[in-house]
Amino acid sequence: MAMHLFSGKRIGFVNLLALYCTHQTTPLAIRERLAFASREKLDAAYSSLQERFPDTESVVLSTCNRVELYVARASDAEPLTPPQLAQFLSEFHGVPLDEFVGELRAATGSEAVRHLFEVISSLDSMVLGEPQIVNQVREAYSVAEAQGSCGPITHALFQGAIQTSKRVRTETRLAEGKVSIASVAVGDFAKSIFDHFADKLVLVIGAGEMAEETLRYLKDEGVREIVVVNRSPERAQRLALEWGGRAVPWSELNKWLGVADVIVSTTGSDQPIVDAELFKKVRSASPGRTAFILDLGAPRDFTTSVGELDSVFLYDIDSLRKTCEDNRKARVREIDKARQVIIEESSKFMAEFYRRAGGDVVSRLMQDWHGVSKDELDRLFNKLPHLVEKDREQIERTVERIVNKLLHPPLEALKDEAREGTPHGLINALKRLFGLHD
Amino acid sequence: MLKTSVVCFLASYGCAFACELAQLKWRHALGRMIALLFAAAGLVAHTFFLLQRSRQADLPPLLSSPQDWLLVLAFIVVLVYLFVSLADGELATGLVVWPLVLALVVASQFVTSSSSHFLDSHRGWKMLHASTLVLGTAGVLQGFVLSLLYLWQHRRLKHRQSTNSAVKLPNLERTERLNRWSILVAVPLLTIGVASGFGLSIFSKGTDLPMTWTDPVVIGGAVTWTLMGVLFIWLLTQKRTPGKQLAMLTAWSCGFLLVTLIGLQMLTSAVGIRSIHGNAPVQR
Numbered sequence: 001m002a003m004h005l006f007s008g009k010r011i012g013f014v015n016l017l018a019l020y021c022t023h024q025t026t027p028l029a030i031r032e033r034l035a036f037a038s039r040e041k042l043d044a045a046y047s048s049l050q051e052r053f054p055d056t057e058s059v060v061l062s063t064c065n066r067v068e069l070y071v072a073r074a075s076d077a078e079p080l081t082p083p084q085l086a087q088f089l090s091e092f093h094g095v096p097l098d099e100f101v102g103e104l105r106a107a108t109g110s111e112a113v114r115h116l117f118e119v120i121s122s123l124d125s126m127v128l129g130e131p132q133i134v135n136q137v138r139e140a141y142s143v144a145e146a147q148g149s150c151g152p153i154t155h156a157l158f159q160g161a162i163q164t165s166k167r168v169r170t171e172t173r174l175a176e177g178k179v180s181i182a183s184v185a186v187g188d189f190a191k192s193i194f195d196h197f198a199d200k201l202v203l204v205i206g207a208g209e210m211a212e213e214t215l216r217y218l219k220d221e222g223v224r225e226i227v228v229v230n231r232s233p234e235r236a237q238r239l240a241l242e243w244g245g246r247a248v249p250w251s252e253l254n255k256w257l258g259v260a261d262v263i264v265s266t267t268g269s270d271q272p273i274v275d276a277e278l279f280k281k282v283r284s285a286s287p288g289r290t291a292f293i294l295d296l297g298a299p300r301d302f303t304t305s306v307g308e309l310d311s312v313f314l315y316d317i318d319s320l321r322k323t324c325e326d327n328r329k330a331r332v333r334e335i336d337k338a339r340q341v342i343i344e345e346s347s348k349f350m351a352e353f354y355r356r357a358g359g360d361v362v363s364r365l366m367q368d369w370h371g372v373s374k375d376e377l378d379r380l381f382n383k384l385p386h387l388v389e390k391d392r393e394q395i396e397r398t399v400e401r402i403v404n405k406l407l408h409p410p411l412e413a414l415k416d417e418a419r420e421g422t423p424h425g426l427i428n429a430l431k432r433l434f435g436l437h438d
Numbered sequence: 439m440l441k442t443s444v445v446c447f448l449a450s451y452g453c454a455f456a457c458e459l460a461q462l463k464w465r466h467a468l469g470r471m472i473a474l475l476f477a478a479a480g481l482v483a484h485t486f487f488l489l490q491r492s493r494q495a496d497l498p499p500l501l502s503s504p505q506d507w508l509l510v511l512a513f514i515v516v517l518v519y520l521f522v523s524l525a526d527g528e529l530a531t532g533l534v535v536w537p538l539v540l541a542l543v544v545a546s547q548f549v550t551s552s553s554s555h556f557l558d559s560h561r562g563w564k565m566l567h568a569s570t571l572v573l574g575t576a577g578v579l580q581g582f583v584l585s586l587l588y589l590w591q592h593r594r595l596k597h598r599q600s601t602n603s604a605v606k607l608p609n610l611e612r613t614e615r616l617n618r619w620s621i622l623v624a625v626p627l628l629t630i631g632v633a634s635g636f637g638l639s640i641f642s643k644g645t646d647l648p649m650t651w652t653d654p655v656v657i658g659g660a661v662t663w664t665l666m667g668v669l670f671i672w673l674l675t676q677k678r679t680p681g682k683q684l685a686m687l688t689a690w691s692c693g694f695l696l697v698t699l700i701g702l703q704m705l706t707s708a709v710g711i712r713s714i715h716g717n718a719p720v721q722r
Binding site for chain 2: 177188189191192193194195196286287288289290310311313315319323326327
């Protein structure tokens with residue numbers, strides 16, 4: 001759970017702070033004022049951060065849905081506070097603090113780790129499971145690296161995040177299935193019919209917004225030939241120009257209906273403009289030719305009987321919406337599984353940090369005890385010069401085993417405690433009990 | 439050499455099929471991997487078995503017995519399946535391929551396994567006859583599988599079912615193209631097989647088992663070859679064939695060919711009809 005900006009919660013042992021505003025918490029009007037939209041602005045932000053907070057690692061993640069700052073310092077350094085970062089944002093963007101401070105959220109230590117892992121796994125995205133966020137986080141990390149703003153904590157954090165997103169994508173079906181009408185139409189259905197699109201003729205009837213979106217996906221698949229027919233020639237011309245197609249007069253509709261492979265229809269007509277009889281007639285010159293029809297009009301432009309013809313695959317807005325909804329539900333069903341992966345990965349990440357913290361005490365304790373045993377053995381061997389090499393070795397091994405066995409319980413206890421967090425109490429106790437002074 | 443039995447690879451193929459079925463419920467990359475491992479393990483055992491049989495009979499597996507001929511056919515199908523699965527690990531071709539492979543292996547246990555050195559002096563012709571027939575039949579089998587996949591995908595798309603289910607099927611255009619090519623390649627091979635068989639029948643005159651036109655395998659083969667020939671000519675003469683029509687025709691004709699050929703082999707073995715393709719006397 002993220003804490004509110006000035007809740008006064010103490011920074012954890014992992015000296016990490018994430019300050020963010022996202023589409024979930026903050027209106028676009030504020031997000032866009034805090035965004036680092038261009039590379040120049042981002043470079044300037046890093047310079048400013050380095051100047052203002054020396055010896056601090058930082059990564060800035062700025063997308064259309066979120067602005068996030070991750071800052072980290074060595075565990076013994078004074079932690080940065082959310083107000084300090086908020087002040088930086090205010091001064092850098094020239095936005096008065098009181099206009100956005102209530103919209104910011106902060107997370108520290110393990111919460112910050114978990115937040116980033118959720119972001120990169122797209123659990124926090126507007127479209128659950130969307131893949132772009134991984135590249136956006138990678139890009140942010142690589143820019144920070146290029147700016148020399150990364151250090152051991154942020155390196156480990158972002159590499160851990162990338163690793164987590166891979167696990168989430170392979171072990172869950174969070175990113176599977178398209179969730180927008182146009183992407184389902186092209187990505188799921190058109191691609192299940194056609195092998196390639198370079199030789200396909202696309203006929204667009206009408207010039208609606210949905211047609212444009214569908215054309216974008218079709219273009220990505222390699223469509224080359226686009227014909228736009230619309231009652232208003234100007235709008236047809238504009239759409240054709242934008243997508244590298246050609247506009248033809250409305251009177252040629254039947255001619256193009258007869259030869260098109262993909263038909264996208266979005267007219268605002270009150271009545272269907274094509275019925276089965278007409279479609280059969282116009283296709284008679286090329287019988288058996290497959291037609292993929294996307295009827296995105298409401299009311300529909302094609303009668304349902306057209307879809308019953310052989311070699312015709314007709315999809316209306318409802319059938320596509322149903323698939324989108326099914327896919328969305330399937331993704332939602334995967335959230336718990338994804339969260340489980342994130343919990344595992346963030347625990348692993350934190351345990352590694354804590355292990356390193358306790359590791360210093362462990363190695364010193366072992367060094368001390370083995371040092372003492374070695375001194376005592378040397379003294380013993382001086383007193384017993386008649387011992388042969390083989391006997392000495394046996395004695396040395398026995399003593400080493402005794403030391404290891406004696407050290408085992410405290411070290412195991414330390415390891416167990418480290419799973420829950422930094423074992424400060426135990427570390428201090430060990431230091432005092434065994435005289436491990438700093 | 440490693441001793442293997444039919445049960446070894448039949449069990450492996452059965453496990454691979456079970457893994458494919460399990461994918462319908464729990465789709466996981468590991469499941470796919472295990473299915474492929476079972477298939478590969480089965481194929482290795484299958485290869486050893488055929489080599490073992492070949493050594494025992496002192497004949498190539500294609501010529502030794504109808505049983506081995508069917509096992510070679512199953513071997514080719516599994517090989518193609520593995521190749522396709524490695525190219526696209528998500529395709530659910532196994533759901534259609536494995537029942538056929540299992541049926542072929544099981545059917546092979548109901549046809550004669552005794553090896554024959556009949557017409558051994560014309561081994562080259564016999565090899566040409568058997569190999570073109572087995573490759574042609576494998577092509578037909580592939581056409582059959584592709585037709586079923588086409589019809590499945592076609593049905594799904596017509597019913598506007600999401601393609602994002604556990605079963606990933608190939609797109610219609612590619613399936614149709616591959617199906618067409620399977621038939622266009624398989625039928626000439628079958629024709630060479632039939633023609634070389636006709637040539638062999640001439641050599642069989644004067645032996646104690648001459649080829650007769652009443653041999654059920656010959657009759658069945660001739661009928662199905664004619665049927666496939668008609669399909670072949672139809673494919674060549676049609677300017678543009680609706681994919682579904684092609685898939686239906688291929689599925690029926692290929693299915694008929696497979697059932698006829700394998701059924702007749704089993705029948706001749708079960709009834710004990712003396713046939714040039716089965717219960718031939720062993721010549722030394």
